[in-house]
Amino acid sequence: ADPSTAEAKALFESLCYTCHGLSGHGDGPGAAALDPKPRTFADAAWQDSVTDEHIQKTIVFGGAAVGKSQMMPAQTQLKGKTAVLAALTKIVRGFRGK
Secondary structure, three states: HHHHHHHHHHHHHHHHHHOOOOOOOOOOOOHHHHHOOOOOOOOOHHHHHOOOHHHHHHHHOOOHHHOOOOOOOHHHHHOOOOOHHHHHHHHHHOOOOO
């Protein structure tokens, strides 16, 4: 398997899931305390409204950088990690309609 894919999966399961949930429905253990609630990746309308670049910018620079919740933290350690960001985007896209 591609090491970037494995790294992205590990990152999702250690960082992203806390709020977005392992099912991508915004129902992770940290979600209850958040307002606004974390994005539900299953939302087809949202999926259609964003580019892969937008998703990656949100991951790297945080929600506030794209006009969304400042509760979405920046993951600046991923800046320039193109393959990992692409793999994370694929994970996010994979929840569509689920």
